[in-house]
Amino acid sequence: MPTSVLLETLRGIVGPAHVLTEGDLSAYTRDWRKRAEGCPLAVVRPANTEQVAAVVRACASQRVSLVPQGGNTGLAVGSVPDETGTQVVLSLRRMDAVRAIDPANLTITVEAGCILQNLQAAAEAAGFLFPLSLAAEGSCTIGGNLATNAGGTQVLRYGATRELCLGLEVVNAQGEVWNGLTGLRKDNTGYDLRDLFIGSEGTLGIITAATMKLYPMPAARLTAWAAVPSMQAAVDLLGLAQKQLGAGLTGFEVMNQFSLSLVDKHLPQLRVPLWQESPWCVLLEDSDQESEEHARAQFERLLEAALEAGWVTDAVVAENLAQAHTLWHIRESIPLAQSEEGLNIKHDVSIPVSRIPAFVAEIDELLAREIPGVRLVDFGHLGDGNLHYNVQTPEGGNAREFLLENEDRINTLVFDCVARHEGSISAEHGIGSLKVAKLPNYKSPVALGMMRAIKSALDPDSIMNPGRVLEPRRVA
Structure with a gap:
């Protein structure tokens, strides 16, 4: 099928106004930190799950890869297309409805494009608390939160997004719809597919809706x-x-x-x-x-x-x-203040809380010795062991040249120190494409092998957000 025919097929599915190929597409093609900008074949904006499934089937038939996207607020460059002009960005922003609230079961079911702040407001209007809270809550979507297993400021009490989710609706790589939108807190009938898709960054399927937990409002x-x-x-x-x-x-x-x-x-x-x-x-x-x-x-x-x-x-x-x-x-x-100060390197790491003082002392001293002049912006969710250990470029000088010369070295020093303290190089931002080449250095080969097996089984043609989380498969 020629590209023009595929585009016409997509227009027939979602409507011509929702297949974008021209004009300013930077809101879909440039990541939040402006570190990367791709070139899509098209940006497609479905209105419902059936349209998502039809788009996936059309793209799968031509082995055209898809990049699922919510609010595009991620920090690991995982939701923008590459530069080849061959990928379809599948934006879920139109799918923003609150489908149902079940007060007795303490659940709310929303579509993936529902902005987090709107979900919070819907819960509050019904007299309940939805506790997930992030700096980007005015623009991030619940689908993106689930795809990256976002954490936020209240993980200590309520857990990350994974712990707040009871069920999912997912379109798989074959364009089939799995309706797992149960509000059940106990369901021991086999593999936990819900947890498989949460945190997978759109590499296994496309989350289209979710049933989330609600809590009584505190006094x-x-x-x-x-x-x-x-x-x-x-x-x-x-x-x-x-x-x-x-x-x-x-x-x-x-x-x-x-x-x-x-x-x-x-x-x-x-x-x-x-x-x-x-x-x-x-x-x-x-x-x-x-x-x-x-x-x-x-x-x-x-x-x-x-x-x-x-x-x-x-x-x-x-x-x-x-x-x-x-x-x-x-x-x-x-x-925001760090961005106003200039270019910087972000690290989203988790360390056992008991080892955080030793980690900070060690990496502070190491960076001061190895990379003179760096300024350290250290903050985060101490309650759950998640630090945003960021490195600001030295005052004066050319910040871009500094990053070009030192960024990889700084990342290696930080990640190696994280590993020595039995931590993780990604606590809540995900791997995306930013850390995909680093992951094999810090993840067990056995774990990576199982992850690749799951990817191959669910997405054999690798059309779901390829090159994110796992490096692309090499064809012999």
Whole structure:
């Protein structure tokens, strides 16, 4: 089938207005960090699952590869086409409906293109909490969150996206629809296909809808900002908070002084507290099912004990919701402030919490010795062991030349240190194409072999987001 015939077939499936081949397609072809930009055969925007299946069947018949895409907010270059002009970008943004809410079962079923913030709002309007929360929640979609198993700021209490999902609807590489949208919390009838597709970054099939867990709204939410003298003190404070607050501890974020200095420099209106006097600051959230008075009393006891132990040197507790939002906005503005400062290298790593102080000390010293002048933007979700250990280029000089000369070396130093501390080179951003060549150095050959076997079985022609997660298969 010639390309023109395939394009006409696709127009017949989704409508001519939703097969884009001309004009400014950068919203679909350029990744969020502007590190890569591809050239698609077309951008196709289906309106429902049946159209997704028909598009996949048409492309599969010609062995034309597909790149599934949600909000295109990923950080591992996994949702944009390559430069060959032969791939179809399958955008799910039109599929944004909330299909159903089941209050008794505490579930909500939404289409893959539903923006995370809209899902949160739909849950809240029904009197429930959907706890997944990310800096990109105003533009990322639940399909993308599931495809990368996004984490966010409340993993400590509620888990990552995988733990929030009870069922999926998926179009496989043959264009068949698997309806697994159950709201069951127990279903022991064979292999867990749901978990197979979550985190697969569109390389095994296309998630078109999901049934997600809901939770009762807490009676009160309280937020505190604490200055801590060291990373070890932050870990000690985490342990104390877990002991005293229990399941109420829903967020525990850590930020180094340099990361907060960038927010203060580029977003001075946010008025970052305590950062100048302390090498680290911590942001804690307590969700209380009893009352605000109960939550505040618990926080006061926690902070008094931490101050007495020397794990906290100063602290502020938000007096109202607006102040709490401001504190969270400071934390979520670090990536923006870092971008305003200039080019940088992002690392999304996870380390056992007990080993994080040693990891940070080792890699800080190693980079300072091996790559003089780098500035370290270290922040993240300490509660679940996920650090965004980012490296800012030195002040002055040519940042692009610096990255060209040093990026691979820096990545290797960081990833090797992660491996020494028994961690993972990707906690929540995924592998995409950015880390696909590095993965074999840090993943067991046995694990990679099983992953390749699954890929071959479900996508034998390798049309689903090829070259992402796993390197392309070599044909002899």
